[in-house]
Amino acid sequence: MVSESNPDVDDLPRETADVLLDEMMRIRAFDDAALEQFREGDVPGFLHLCHGHEASHAGMGVAMAPDDWLAVGGSRLHGQYLVKGVPMPEAMAEIYGKETGPNRGKGGSMHLADYDRHLYGHAATIGSGQNPAAGIALAQQMRETGNVVVSTIGDGGTSRGSFHTALVFAATWDLPVVYVIENNEFAISYDAENLPIEQLSDYGEPLDMPTESVDGSDPVAVHEAVSAAVDRARSGGGPTVIESRVTRMRGHFEGDKQQYRTETDADASEADPLTSFRDRLIEAGHITAAEYDDRYAEFEAKAREAVEFAQESDFPDSEVAYDDIYEEPLYGQEGGDR
Amino acid sequence: MTEKSITEALREALDEELQRDERVYVVGEDVGDFGGNFGETQGLQEKYGDKRVRDTPLSEIGITGHALGAAVGGMRPVAELQFADFAATAGDEMVNQIPKMGYISGGQFTLPMTVLAPSGAGIRSGAQHSQSVHAWMGNQPGFVVVTASTPYDAKGLLKSAIRDDNPVFFLPHKNLMGKKGEVPDEEYTLPLGEAAVERTGEDVTVVATQQMFHRAMEAAEQLAGDIDVEVVNPRTFAPLDTETIRESVRKTGRLVAVDETPLRYGTQGYIVSEVVSNDFFSFDAPPQTVGVEDTPIPFSPPLEDEVIPDTEEILAAIRRTF
Numbered sequence: 001m002v003s004e005s006n007p008d009v010d011d012l013p014r015e016t017a018d019v020l021l022d023e024m025m026r027i028r029a030f031d032d033a034a035l036e037q038f039r040e041g042d043v044p045g046f047l048h049l050c051h052g053h054e055a056s057h058a059g060m061g062v063a064m065a066p067d068d069w070l071a072v073g074g075s076r077l078h079g080q081y082l083v084k085g086v087p088m089p090e091a092m093a094e095i096y097g098k099e100t101g102p103n104r105g106k107g108g109s110m111h112l113a114d115y116d117r118h119l120y121g122h123a124a125t126i127g128s129g130q131n132p133a134a135g136i137a138l139a140q141q142m143r144e145t146g147n148v149v150v151s152t153i154g155d156g157g158t159s160r161g162s163f164h165t166a167l168v169f170a171a172t173w174d175l176p177v178v179y180v181i182e183n184n185e186f187a188i189s190y191d192a193e194n195l196p197i198e199q200l201s202d203y204g205e206p207l208d209m210p211t212e213s214v215d216g217s218d219p220v221a222v223h224e225a226v227s228a229a230v231d232r233a234r235s236g237g238g239p240t241v242i243e244s245r246v247t248r249m250r251g252h253f254e255g256d257k258q259q260y261r262t263e264t265d266a267d268a269s270e271a272d273p274l275t276s277f278r279d280r281l282i283e284a285g286h287i288t289a290a291e292y293d294d295r296y297a298e299f300e301a302k303a304r305e306a307v308e309f310a311q312e313s314d315f316p317d318s319e320v321a322y323d324d325i326y327e328e329p330l331y332g333q334e335g336g337d338r
Numbered sequence: 339m340t341e342k343s344i345t346e347a348l349r350e351a352l353d354e355e356l357q358r359d360e361r362v363y364v365v366g367e368d369v370g371d372f373g374g375n376f377g378e379t380q381g382l383q384e385k386y387g388d389k390r391v392r393d394t395p396l397s398e399i400g401i402t403g404h405a406l407g408a409a410v411g412g413m414r415p416v417a418e419l420q421f422a423d424f425a426a427t428a429g430d431e432m433v434n435q436i437p438k439m440g441y442i443s444g445g446q447f448t449l450p451m452t453v454l455a456p457s458g459a460g461i462r463s464g465a466q467h468s469q470s471v472h473a474w475m476g477n478q479p480g481f482v483v484v485t486a487s488t489p490y491d492a493k494g495l496l497k498s499a500i501r502d503d504n505p506v507f508f509l510p511h512k513n514l515m516g517k518k519g520e521v522p523d524e525e526y527t528l529p530l531g532e533a534a535v536e537r538t539g540e541d542v543t544v545v546a547t548q549q550m551f552h553r554a555m556e557a558a559e560q561l562a563g564d565i566d567v568e569v570v571n572p573r574t575f576a577p578l579d580t581e582t583i584r585e586s587v588r589k590t591g592r593l594v595a596v597d598e599t600p601l602r603y604g605t606q607g608y609i610v611s612e613v614v615s616n617d618f619f620s621f622d623a624p625p626q627t628v629g630v631e632d633t634p635i636p637f638s639p640p641l642e643d644e645v646i647p648d649t650e651e652i653l654a655a656i657r658r659t660f
Contacts (some may be wrong), residue, residue: 071407103444115446120410121439128430130438131400135407135415142363142389143412162430165400172395324445325479326577331502332529 009284010218016062017286020219023058024274025299027079030088033303034078034095038254042311044097045108050079052217052249055273056182057083059222060150060244063230064335067138067147071120071133074154074182075252081112084119088302089309098313101134105316106324127153130179134166137175137239149177150226156187158200167241171207176233178226178240179204182216184248189260204241216244217273237256247271339520344486344510347493347521348378352416353435354525355500356386359414362500365392366401366418366454375420376456376515398428402453409505410450416500422457422471422509426482436505437480452499452506457485458548458598459646460513465634468512468642470548470598473605475507476576482530483576486510488550489519494528495573502530511548532572533582539568542592542656543610545583547571550596550628550647557652565656575605580612584620587613591622593658596652601629617635 009017031049038047050057053076064070072080081091094101097111102114103121108248113121120136123129133151140147157163170177173272181200185192197203201211210232214221222244224226230239249271251258281287342350355362364379370393373380374424394401398419405417419425425432432453440447459468477482482504486492492510499506536551537558544567546554551571559566568586572578585595593613595606606627614625628647636642 013604069411101444103442103446106444107442113443113446115410115443121443121447123430123435125430125434126402128435131403131431132407132410132435134400135404135409136411137407138404139408139411139413142408162399162403165395165397166399166403168395169400169404202530324441324443326482327440327448327503328502330482330530330574330577331498332527333531 001283005202009220009286014286016223016234017281019062020058020223021277021281022295023061024054024219024277025058025296026082026088027054028274029296029303030082030091031078031305033307034092035254036283037307043095047109047254048075048077048252049250049254050076052184052247052271052273053182054079055219055277056216056222056246057242059219060152060180060226062246064150064228067118067145068230069120069136069147069149071129071136071149071151072122073126073129073152073157075126075196076182077109077122079114079151081119084114085117086112086114086119087124088306092306092310093313096310096313097315098310099316099320100309104320127157127163130163130166131151131169133177134169134175136175137170138173140176141173144193146234146243147176148230150180151177152180152182154187155181155183155185155192155200158189158203159195164203167204167207167209167239170207170239174238177214178229178233179239180226181241181243182246183243184246186248188252197245201241201243209238210240211242212240212246213243216246217271217276219273219277244271267307340523341518342489342521343516343518344489344492345377345515347489348496348510349380349382350521351493351496351500352379352382354514355497356382356390361412361414362416363390363392363413364416364418365394365405367394367396367420369393369418374418379418379552380444398424399431402428402431402436402460405451405453405628406431406439406449409449410439410447414450414500416452416454419453419455421467422455422514423466423469425453425455425471425475432475434625436491437478441480448503449505450503452508454496454508454517456512456515457509458511458513459635459642460549462637462639462642464637467633470630472507472575473599473603476605480505481576482506482574484508484530484574487514487518487547487571490520491528491573493521495530498527498530501527506530513549526541528573531577531579533572533574533579535568535582536571537567537569539566539590541566541590542594542659543568543570543583543586543590544594544596544652544656545570545572546596547573548598550598550652553647553649554596554652556649557656560649560653561656565660566654572659578609578612583609584613584617588617590619591620592657593621593625594628594652594659595625596628596647596655599629600632601627602632604629623659626658628655
């Protein structure tokens with residue numbers, strides 16, 4: 001099914017509206033700071049930014065309980081890490097490759113994982129994270145933890161066979177997993193419009209899964225859809241596929257010249273989910289423009305502190321490169337019986 | 339001690355570990371009522387139910403990929419591939435995901451999972467069902483790669499693989515599944531990452547596993563009284579216990595590395611290089627390698643027999659060191 005109408009902000013508990021807005025601001029402030037540092041030449045590797053995906057990330061993250069697992073996917077990941085509860089300084093440190101990151105610098109922006117917060121790292125070979133997500137869900141089902149897994153992917157990843165296999169396994173075993181497809185219409189440059197399928201959530205239909213396509217620029221719509229799917233999964237109702245239609249406001253990575261964009265593509269400023277949610281909240285009398293500016297300034301300050309933390313943190317000792325390859329001793333070796 | 343086949347030994351190992359630890363489950367194509375491709379899971383679903391001996395849709399991506407997540411989530415899956423060749427159809431999971439997630443996470447994730455997959459040639463099944471793949475996965479740091487040569491090894495090593503906190507790629511040999519041997523009646527496990535000196539000798543060291551182990555033992559018997567052959571079974575190829583092999587060569591001064599992997603970038607070259615680099619002056623003769631020539635495994639029985647090393651080839655290689 002398609003949810004065309006955006007739910008009314010007034011129907012939303014005030015605290016939920018607040019936390020959705022906070023999460024969106026946190027993501028934007030974080031990525032703006034990361035962009036600035038990348039331009040300074042301070043951040044190693046590629047940089048993929050979330051601009052345009054904030055509402056989708058916030059709506060999804062806020063719909064999850066703290067012990068639910070998030071297996072991140074797609075290419076716009078920072079916001080997903082943050083909504084799962086990774087503090088900005090730790091996330092920034094990992095993006096810098098510093099030892100104070102959750103992965104101690106071995107993951108970076110594409111692989112940030114936080115076991116204690118039930119954040120599974122990204123399968124950076126796009127589309128390979130959905131089967132591990134099914135497996136985490138199977139572990140929850142077999143251990144009867146009551147936890148649910150949310151797994152994200154972009155439009156590009158849905159063309160991988162591994163994605164479809166994951167849906168088959170999830171449906172066959174009624175696993176407590178929610179697959180969220182963030183469709184920003186571009187797999188780097190390949191336009192999702194070229195795909196023959198009407199909406200990407202329809203991939204769940206042959207497997208008799210509940211499916212839904214929502215406006216991913218509306219955090220309230222995403223929150224409602226993911227909450228319903230999480231509740232269904234938690235109560236034994238099995239998996240769901242949700243398409244969250246978003247706009248990719250920037251290039252695939254910083255430095256992408258985007259020759260493939262046409263003039264008819266959505267104007268970035270009009271598509272900005274942060275400003276449109278801000279305007280809705282102002283219109284609903286929930287917040288004033290001045291209050292918004294003050295709150296946003298606080299997040300900008302926190303993002304600057306995160307950058308300072310990352311800059312001041314040490315790189316891992318070079319010997320750390322040889323840690324974590326094997327759990328040692330191997331079974332049966334001296335002292336190795338478990 | 340009771341005489342059992344490798345299939346029976348594997349089944350006992352699975353049975354005992356399913357009994358011992360409720361986090362263990364067996365999962366794969368046809369592991370349930372069908373009883374496994376070689377009979378290795380016969381009767382287990384009846385005993386433990388269809389949740390713990392779990393049939394899957396046909397997808398190695400799903401079998402290995404979900405097992406990775408289940409291991410992170412606190413289970414200890416034994417994921418079966420009907421043939422080790424099919425590791426390639428789960429290439430991303432087997433190469434990019436499973437052996438790397440523990441490392442990438444900075445040690446936050448432990449992956450106590452086993453991929454159980456019969457490998458090797460000799461069952462007349464053609465090029466896509468006959469490969470020896472332990473060099474592929476041995477080339478992926480993060481995977482513990484184990485081969486089984488006897489029923490004793492098969493049971494003791496599989497139990498250890500299931501209890502180990504690493505991802506283990508466990509490879510019995512397709513053509514040895516019916517091979518019988520003595521298996522202790524009491525509970526036992528064997529250490530991972532340690533080679534076994536299966537036959538002591540003074541004149542030459544032969545390193546071999548699986549089918550090649552049995553052919554090396556035959557060669558050693560044939561030479562007895564003339565050349566005193568020491569046979570070392572690496573058991574675990576990754577990480578490789580090079581110390582036991584080097585110690586043997588320091589004693590014998592000669593080395594023959596025999597394996598069913600192709601000679602081009604196979605395990606033989608790595609074993610020889612480890613000893614040459616560290617113990618060059620122990621050698622009385624150039625080390626020799628025996629393996630599959632650089633060809634896919636053919637179907638026709640005489641052709642398959644041609645490319646798989648036989649006892650004669652091992653004998654010839656041993657003689658070349660004198």
